[in-house]
Amino acid sequence: MKKGKGCEGKAPGMRVRGHPVLGEPPGGREITVFLDGKPLPAREGEPLAAALFASGIRVAHYAAEGREPRGPFCMIGRCTECRMVLEGKGMVLTCLTPAEEGMRLHTPGRRGKP
Amino acid sequence: MGSEVTDETNGWQEAWEAAENGAVAVMDCHEEIPCNPCQEACPNGAIRVEPHVCALPRLDPGACNGCGRCVALCPGMAVFLLDRRERNGFARVTVPYEMGGKPVEGDVVQVVDGEGKALTEGKILKVRAWGGEAPTLLLTVRVPEEVALKVRGVRYRLIELDEGLEVENAPPLLDYPICRCEDVSLQNVRETLRSGVRSLLTLRRATRVGLGYCQGLFCQSSLREELAAAAGREAWKMGSFRVRPPVRPVKLGRLGGENA
Numbered sequence: 001m002k003k004g005k006g007c008e009g010k011a012p013g014m015r016v017r018g019h020p021v022l023g024e025p026p027g028g029r030e031i032t033v034f035l036d037g038k039p040l041p042a043r044e045g046e047p048l049a050a051a052l053f054a055s056g057i058r059v060a061h062y063a064a065e066g067r068e069p070r071g072p073f074c075m076i077g078r079c080t081e082c083r084m085v086l087e088g089k090g091m092v093l094t095c096l097t098p099a100e101e102g103m104r105l106h107t108p109g110r111r112g113k114p
Numbered sequence: 115m116g117s118e119v120t121d122e123t124n125g126w127q128e129a130w131e132a133a134e135n136g137a138v139a140v141m142d143c144h145e146e147i148p149c150n151p152c153q154e155a156c157p158n159g160a161i162r163v164e165p166h167v168c169a170l171p172r173l174d175p176g177a178c179n180g181c182g183r184c185v186a187l188c189p190g191m192a193v194f195l196l197d198r199r200e201r202n203g204f205a206r207v208t209v210p211y212e213m214g215g216k217p218v219e220g221d222v223v224q225v226v227d228g229e230g231k232a233l234t235e236g237k238i239l240k241v242r243a244w245g246g247e248a249p250t251l252l253l254t255v256r257v258p259e260e261v262a263l264k265v266r267g268v269r270y271r272l273i274e275l276d277e278g279l280e281v282e283n284a285p286p287l288l289d290y291p292i293c294r295c296e297d298v299s300l301q302n303v304r305e306t307l308r309s310g311v312r313s314l315l316t317l318r319r320a321t322r323v324g325l326g327y328c329q330g331l332f333c334q335s336s337l338r339e340e341l342a343a344a345a346g347r348e349a350w351k352m353g354s355f356r357v358r359p360p361v362r363p364v365k366l367g368r369l370g371g372e373n374a
Contacts, residue, residue: 080332
């Protein structure tokens with residue numbers, strides 16, 4: 001199985017503007033959340049997974065046994081592949097959790113730290 | 115799918131008449147979805163998706179030169195070309211083709227309607243390829259005029275393949291994580307089943323499947339199939355994990371009245 005290939009790098013324009021059915025993306029105010037201590041730009045109210053994608057971050061956590069990188073898949077809160085640790089909330093599904101100013105996210109399961 | 119000549123919304127009557135002078139596009143689009151590649155495809159601006167992107171496309175047969183770009187580019191394969199210039203009871207219909215096999219001019223193929231039912235046999239007069247590595251082929255077939263408007267495709271493969279069977283017979287990916295929360299591979303589950311485990315609950319205790327964050331929400335049905343195959347029983351007889359609401363993980367504090 002591929003390990004983390006294609007998971008790095010920026011993905012410009014991942015936010016869909018002027019969608020023919022959904023219109024403009026919700027929220028808007030530019031805020032900052034923190035991923036493993038580093039600041040990450042986000043828009044208030046968008047799913048955390050969307051903010052991660054917009055910055056080119058595709059890895060949400062590392063698998064329990066093989067420590068392979070895993071990332072959001074279904075985007076509707078079913079597959080649980082987008083789960084990350086949100087300070088004060090514990091494990092959350094980032095595809096369903098709206099971004100708020102100053103949220104602190106952590107990537108669980110990195111090799112070397114449980 | 116309606117295929118009467120009188121379908122006025124799509125301007126088929128006009129197209130039918132215009133086809134006497136050569137190929138003209140016929141739009142068989144009934145999906146009011148945000149989709150307009152046909153409008154972009156037409157070099158003559160003969161196709162309009164108006165007043166908004168979810169509207170059905172309208173074709174001006176007078177402005178259509180029958181180039182077939184829209185036939186190749188419609189993602190729903192909902193456009194075909196009609197050409198009645200022979201005027202001898204036969205029409206030439208051009209349909210997109212993206213299946214296996216290598217159709218060549220002169221082949222006699224089964225011509226099918228929108229539901230895949232055989233209409234007649236027709237000879238391929240022309241094969242054009244559109245696009246790069248995996249091109250959409252435009253096949254022009256000659257068919258009796260009375261079925262011309264019903265033609266939506268050709269069946270080129272002589273053997274009808276059972277896709278379900280193809281999928282079932284494909285070798286399983288043994289390192290595929292069947293339980294994604296606890297990262298348990300299909301191989302691991304099969305080995306455990308070989309050791310004699312015959313219930314979902316025992317399987318869960320032995321391998322930790324279904325004990326992760328999603329609590330078996332995602333993996334349960336695949337596990338049940340595996341278990342049923344190992345036990346030689348039907349899947350629905352294999353029971354399930356004990357279902358304890360809530361379905362999604364909820365902090366105890368939330369249940370105690372804390373606000374989100």
